[in-house]
Amino acid sequence: MSFATAKLVIEASKPNPKDGYVAISQFLDAICQSLPVQLATIWRINVESNSAVPIARSNCIPPLEEQVEFGHAYEGSLIHGVAMEMSKTNSVFWQTEDITSSELFSLHKSPDRVRKMGLKHFWSISFANYHIQDTGLQNGPAGVLNIYTSKECIDKETAEFLSGRLSDLVSTIHLIQKDKISDTVLKVLKEEIGSPSTVYTRLINEVLVSLLNCQAASIYEWSSHENAYELVATSGLINENTSPVLTGEGLVPLVGELNDVVMLRNFRDSDELHARTGVFLSGFALDQTIEKTESVPMSVLCFPVSNPASPAEGRPIAIVKLVNKRHPFKNRSIDFDGDDKALASEFASVFSLFEENQRLSKARTTFALLFGHEAQAPASGIRGAADRLLYKADRMQLNPRLQRSIVQDIFDFSELLISFSESLQIGFANRKNRRARTYSYQLLNISEPIEAAKRLVTPICRYERLDFEKIGIYARLPDVYIDRRAAMQIFYNLFTNAIKYRHLSENESFRVFVNVKYRTAINIPAMAFDANLRDELATVRRTGILIEVSDYGIGIDPKNANKIFGEGYREPSAGKTVARGSGIGLFVVKNIVTDLKGAIWVSSCVGPTIISIFLPQELLYDRPKLPSHEEFKK
Amino acid sequence: MKRRIIWCDDDLFFFKSTVEELEELYDVHITRNADEFWRKLTSHDQNYFSGVIMDVILPHGEIVSAKQSENGERTGLVLLEMLKSSGSFSALPVVLLSIRDNHDIDAMAKTHRVPVFQKAGVRIAELIETVRKSFGE
Numbered sequence: 001m002s003f004a005t006a007k008l009v010i011e012a013s014k015p016n017p018k019d020g021y022v023a024i025s026q027f028l029d030a031i032c033q034s035l036p037v038q039l040a041t042i043w044r045i046n047v048e049s050n051s052a053v054p055i056a057r058s059n060c061i062p063p064l065e066e067q068v069e070f071g072h073a074y075e076g077s078l079i080h081g082v083a084m085e086m087s088k089t090n091s092v093f094w095q096t097e098d099i100t101s102s103e104l105f106s107l108h109k110s111p112d113r114v115r116k117m118g119l120k121h122f123w124s125i126s127f128a129n130y131h132i133q134d135t136g137l138q139n140g141p142a143g144v145l146n147i148y149t150s151k152e153c154i155d156k157e158t159a160e161f162l163s164g165r166l167s168d169l170v171s172t173i174h175l176i177q178k179d180k181i182s183d184t185v186l187k188v189l190k191e192e193i194g195s196p197s198t199v200y201t202r203l204i205n206e207v208l209v210s211l212l213n214c215q216a217a218s219i220y221e222w223s224s225h226e227n228a229y230e231l232v233a234t235s236g237l238i239n240e241n242t243s244p245v246l247t248g249e250g251l252v253p254l255v256g257e258l259n260d261v262v263m264l265r266n267f268r269d270s271d272e273l274h275a276r277t278g279v280f281l282s283g284f285a286l287d288q289t290i291e292k293t294e295s296v297p298m299s300v301l302c303f304p305v306s307n308p309a310s311p312a313e314g315r316p317i318a319i320v321k322l323v324n325k326r327h328p329f330k331n332r333s334i335d336f337d338g339d340d341k342a343l344a345s346e347f348a349s350v351f352s353l354f355e356e357n358q359r360l361s362k363a364r365t366t367f368a369l370l371f372g373h374e375a376q377a378p379a380s381g382i383r384g385a386a387d388r389l390l391y392k393a394d395r396m397q398l399n400p401r402l403q404r405s406i407v408q409d410i411f412d413f414s415e416l417l418i419s420f421s422e423s424l425q426i427g428f429a430n431r432k433n434r435r436a437r438t439y440s441y442q443l444l445n446i447s448e449p450i451e452a453a454k455r456l457v458t459p460i461c462r463y464e465r466l467d468f469e470k471i472g473i474y475a476r477l478p479d480v481y482i483d484r485r486a487a488m489q490i491f492y493n494l495f496t497n498a499i500k501y502r503h504l505s506e507n508e509s510f511r512v513f514v515n516v517k518y519r520t521a522i523n524i525p526a527m528a529f530d531a532n533l534r535d536e537l538a539t540v541r542r543t544g545i546l547i548e549v550s551d552y553g554i555g556i557d558p559k560n561a562n563k564i565f566g567e568g569y570r571e572p573s574a575g576k577t578v579a580r581g582s583g584i585g586l587f588v589v590k591n592i593v594t595d596l597k598g599a600i601w602v603s604s605c606v607g608p609t610i611i612s613i614f615l616p617q618e619l620l621y622d623r624p625k626l627p628s629h630e631e632f633k634k
Numbered sequence: 635m636k637r638r639i640i641w642c643d644d645d646l647f648f649f650k651s652t653v654e655e656l657e658e659l660y661d662v663h664i665t666r667n668a669d670e671f672w673r674k675l676t677s678h679d680q681n682y683f684s685g686v687i688m689d690v691i692l693p694h695g696e697i698v699s700a701k702q703s704e705n706g707e708r709t710g711l712v713l714l715e716m717l718k719s720s721g722s723f724s725a726l727p728v729v730l731l732s733i734r735d736n737h738d739i740d741a742m743a744k745t746h747r748v749p750v751f752q753k754a755g756v757r758i759a760e761l762i763e764t765v766r767k768s769f770g771e
Contacts, residue, residue, distance in 0.1 A: 381648035388651035
C-alpha cells in the first residue's frame with residue numbers, strides 16, 4: 001500500500017477524541033489496516049514517575065506467555081533509548097531495518113518474543129501533548145508509537161504524518177477531558193450549592209473516579225479547629241471505623257506542607273517518596289489512611305487545592321488523593337502521568353473557588369463568634385462596672401474611694417476595647433493595602449510604646465495578682481522612626497500572651513523581659529522573612545535592632561514554632577490553659593513587623609520562651625541615610 | 635464567718651465588678667480551669683463550699699478531655715454532669731454563666747435545675763439575688 005493510500009485509510013478512520021482511549025485504539029487499528037503491521041503499541045511516557053505504559057496495542061497479540069508487560073520503568077528501556085536518539089537528531093522518529101542487530105536491542109524487555117515472532121523492521125514515532133508541553137509539565141515526548149512491520153513500508157513523510165496526527169489526537173483528548181472536568185465540577189457545584197457533603201461525594205464519583213480514571217479518591221479539607229487536614233469525603237477507606245484527622249506525618253499533611261503535587265508509583269515506598277520530595281516518612285506514616293481499591297493500592301496522585309486568594313503562599317485549603325490509575329484496557333492499575341497532573345490541576349483550580357467560598361462562609365461565622373466575644377469582654381467589663389456603680393448608688397453605699405476605683409475600671413476596660421479595635425484595623429486591613437501605607441512614622445524612643453503597652457496590661461496584672469513590675473526592660477533603648485500605635489500593639493499582644501499563657505500554678509515565677517540589642521549584625525532565620533522556605537538552618541545576616549521578649553510560661557511546642565504567627569493558629573495545648581483565644585495576637589504582630597520590613601521568630605521555645613523581633617537599620621534615628629516616606633512605603 | 639463559694643472561669647478580669655461585689659458577701663475562691671476546680675473542690679469535704687459558679691466555656695485538662703469538652707466549648711457542662719453524678723457533691727448548688735444562648739446549655743440546666751445567666755446580660759443585683767437564694771447567706 002502506498003503512503004497516500006495509508007494516509008487515506010487513517011484519515012477515513014476519524015477517531016473521535018471524545019472517546020478517549022478508544023479513539024487511540026481506533027487510530028492504531030487504522031494504521032494496522034493500512035500498513036503490514038506485525039505488532040504495534042502506543043506507549044505513554046511518564047518521566048516524573050519513570051514509567052512507560054501501553055495505552056493501545058494492535059490486534060496482533062502475541063501468545064499469552066509472550067505478552068509484553070503492561071508497563072515498566074522508563075529509564076533503561078528501549079523506549080527511553082529511542083527517545084534519546086530522537087532528541088540527539090531532533091527528529092520525531094527513529095528506525096532500524098533490523099531491531100535485533102541494533103545497539104538498542106539490549107534494552108528490549110522481550111527479546112525472545114522479538115526473535116520468535118521474527119520482528120525486524122522497527123519504527124518508533126514520538127508524539128506530543130501540546131498542552132502539557134506548553135505548560136512545561138513534561139519535557140520530551142508524551143509517548144511513542146512503536147511499529148514492527150513485515151517489510152520496509154514507512155518513510156520519513158509517513159512517520160511525520162503519524163506523529164502529527166497522533167499528537168493532535170492525544171492533545172485534543174486531553175483538552176476535551178480538561179473541559180469535561182471543569183464543566184462537571186461547575187455543574188455539580190451549581191446544582192448542589194449549599195450542601196458541601198453531597199458536593200464532595202458527587203465530585204468524587206462524577207469527576208475524580210470517572211474522569212481522572214482512578215480506582216479510589218478522597219478529599220481532605222483544612223480544619224483550623226483541628227489544626228489539621230480532615231477527611232470530608234471518600235470513595236471508601238479500608239479502615240472505615242477511624243475518622244482520620246491527619247495531624248501528624250502522612251502523605252496528606254506532607255502535600256499540605258509542600259503545597260505541591262506528589263505522584264508515586266508505590267505509595268508505601270519511603271525511598272521513592274524521599275527521592276521525589278526529599279522527605280523521609282516511614283511506611284507506617286504513609287499507611288495512615290488507605291483507600292479501598294479493586295486491585296492492591298499502589299500508585300497515588302496527591303495534589304493540593306490552593307487558596308485562590310494567595311495560591312503560592314500559605315497552606316492549601318484542601319488536599320485531594322487519587323489512588324490507582326485505571327489501566328485503559330486491562331483490569332489493573334498503572335502509574336499516574338503528566339496528563340493526570342495537568343487534569344488534577346484543572347480540577348484544583350475550579351474546586352478551589354468552591355472551597356474558598358465554603359471556607360469564607362465558615363470563617364465569617366467563626367470571625368463573628370470569636371471577635372464578638374473578644375469585643376464583648378471589655379464591653380461587658382464596662383457594663384459591669386457601670387452596673388456596680390448603679391447598684392452601690394441605689395443602696396447609698398458609694399464612697400469616693402470605691403467610686404474612683406470603679407471609674408478607673410471603666411477607663412481601663414475602654415482602653416482595652418480601643419486597643420482591640422486598633423488590633424483589628426492593623427492586622428486585618430486589606431492585605432494588599434495594609435496599614436503600612438498609612439503608618440505615621442515619627443521619631444520616638446522605643447521605650448515609649450513599650451511603656452504604653454505595659455500600662456495597658458497593668459490592670460490585668462493587678463487583677464491576676466501578678467507583679468507587673470516583673471515586665472522588665474533591660475537595655476539602652478534606641479530612638480526609632482516608627483508608628484507609635486503599631487509599635488504599642490506589638491508589645492501589648494506579646495505581654496498579654498505572656499500573661500495568658502503563664503504557668504497558672506506558678507504566679508510567683510511570672511517574668512517578662514524585654515531586651516534590646518542595638519545596632520548589631522544579627523543572624524536571622526531565613527524562614528522569618530519567607531515562610532515558604534524549608535531550610536530551618538538557613539540564616540540571613542542583617543544590621544538593625546534585635547528586640548527579645550522572653551517569658552517563663554507554658555512554652556511552645558518546637559514543632560509549631562513557625563506556625564504560631566499564622567492567622568487563627570492556636571497551640572493545641574493552649575486549650576488547657578485558656579479556653580478562648582482568637583489566635584490573632586501573634587498574627588497581628590507579624591503583620592506589623594513585616595510592614596516595618598522586619599522579621600519575627602521564636603528563638604527559644606521553652607524556659608524561657610523568647611520571641612525575637614528584628615527591626616531594620618533604616619528605622620534607626622542615626623541611620624546613614626534617611627529614606628523619604630515615599631521610599632520607605634515602597 | 636462568710637460562706638465559701640467556688641467560681642470557675644478563666645477570664646474573670648472583665649467580670650471583676652461582679653466578683654468584687656460578691657466578695658463583700660462571700661469568701662470567693664477563684665479557679666481557672668477544670669483541673670484546678672476539681673482539685674480544689676474535692677480537697678475539702680462536701681460542706682466546705684456552699685455553692686459553685688461556673689462558666690460553660692473553660693479550659694479542659696486532665697479531668698475533662700479536649701474531646702469531651704469539644705475543645706473547651708462545653709467543659710462547664712461536663713463538670714456539671716460530673717458534680718451531679720458524684721455522690722458527695724451532687725447536692726451542691728450551681729449557677730451557670732454562659733457567653734451565648736445555647737439550647738444544649740438550657741436543656742442541661744433544666745435537667746439539673748440550675749439557673750443560667752448570659753454573661754453579657756446579667757445584672758449584678760440579679761446574680762447576687764440568685765446566689766443568695768441558692769447558696770444561702
